[in-house]
Amino acid sequence: MLETEELKKVFKGKIAVEGANLYLDKGESVGLLGPNGAGKSTTISMISTLLKPSSGDVRLYGKSVIKNPGKMRQVLGVVPQEIALYGELTAYENLKFFGRIYGLSGKDLEISIQRVLELVGLVDRQKEIVKTYSGGMKRRVNIAAAMMHEPEVIIMDEPTVGIDPQSRSHILEMVRQLNQEKGLTVLYTSHYMEEVERLCDRVYVMDHGRIIASGTKEELKSILSSEETVWMELDRPYPEFFKELQSFDGIRQAAEIGKGINFIVPKGSRVLGNLFQAAERHRAQIVNVTVQTPTLEDVFLHLTGRKLRD
């Protein structure tokens, strides 16, 4: 349905995105993962026709949208990272305006407003001024505004940034419903790994302006299938023990997180025995040890050498 070919964007001599190739099939939910500054927003700005690529192409049903963005804009809904609403107006007035600019009027406009308000759970508070809303409610209206014209594809650029867990959960459930029950095609960018794991069928991982991996969640995790993630919780931090642990053969990507240590070892490795001995030498008291299969977060760490929210 939608694909990009070797998308590249250069800002004042600096490459923001290079060689981005991705595709979305109809009804799919695809995640675009990457830390801040990875090039996600630039990529989706080019896909949504807001930004002209320096080179490359974006195709909708096989036809380029660079020169003729009109077709793309008809079927596309964009939920921007910022709250793109008129704060001094009510949610109802905002939605009415965004409906009108898509040519809706009269009864159709009213039906659309109530439909999206129901979707985001704000029917009862539609007449309140947006700037008096909580962060979560603003985010929900932000999504509703992009849904007014019933788009086929929706691009969501970190739609849950800075909101409380309850609102976040509500939004994620809403996106899941839109995708699975209404067949909406979703391109979801986030640096919250758990959101992408929960919502997306396939994932593209971006870093430094390039797509460095892609596939289904299982395919990505299989990159680390021969490895296991170990979480070792201690009674307090032991810097010397951590230093020695890093020197052990087979231990990779060790990271001190609070009182514990996270690291990757080859599957079936016997290194754990040696670790217990080392802990005893440093008089480090082990509270808990968990061995788990890799998460997407581990995959990301493996691919980029840094954590998503670094």
Add this chain to the structure above:
Amino acid sequence: MKSVFSLQWQRFRRTPAMVLSFFAMTILFVAMMAGNNPAERAPVLTYADGSMTEQQAAEWVELLNAKEEFSFQLVKEAEARKAVSSGDATLALYMMEADYRLVLAADDMSRFVLEAFLDRTYREELRLRQMESQTADAGFRERVATVMKEPALRVETSTLEGTDLFQYDNQLQLLFGMSLFFSVYTIMFSLTKIVEEKKYGTWNRLILSPLGKWEIYLGHLTYSFVIGFAQIVLVFLLFRYVFGFNLGDRFAAMLLITACYTFAIVALSMIIMGLVSRPQQLQAIVPILATGMAMIGGAFWPIEIVRNPFLLAVSKILPITYGLDALKGVAIYNRSWQELAEPISIMLLFGVVCMGIGINLMERRSYQ
């Protein structure tokens, strides 16, 4: 375009403070500095010679006040002399049957203006009285008044440059100057909404909609134009009908000039919007630009008194200079359409050029 235009009105209704404050400030400044009614013309304490009857004195005062240049107030001699000697009044008028004297405590520049006025008025009246006494015609004065409506001889004065002799009307200078000055704020701050929309992301929503970009710009520009134009026109109407300012009888010409000026300022604002990236920058730029233009363009004082060639040269590229020139040309000098064509054309040309540059700058910033 209509939906973007309506949206701006909807937003204005929710937050009208900014526009209303500039409207109120225009009224306040003009009313305070120019006086709000004819009763506030310079007062002149007046007393009559003992040989004159009360009716004669009252007739003279009525005649002097009829010219609407000063406000002559008939008082007792002692009261007038006390006011002058105590410094409460700079001068007083001592009326005699066919002559007058000025009572001064100190030499004052205003006495020359008053003296010229009295000299002219006394001379005309005494001449009429003399002729009236030599004719038996009871309707002599009415006949003279009728004839003077279409005089046999007219004297027109012009300078070597062919322009009007400078006439200063404090009320109109302030009214036009302040109205055009404060409208710059209203227009530029209302267009700030474009920069805000770009910052907060609503602009992208508009771009992604089926609306053409020209419709989005036109919606914003039309709103700014209408609100700036309405502000100026409402102030004019208010001072004409409520405060009694004499704006002449060519209001249609003034509307056209105001429209051209507003268009030029809207276009200039587009350049400013194209140069800034954050609304906060405008908080600094707009007051500097508006005040600078007003000072150099002659909004605060008549440009005719400026002699610095550099400032005069700069004033030639400012729309406010041409706006004021044309408005004064209509209200004070009663210039013909032919004479008004130059400032009007320059404002339109300025508007078209600035609009082109402004939109270009904005587009370069937004679609790279």
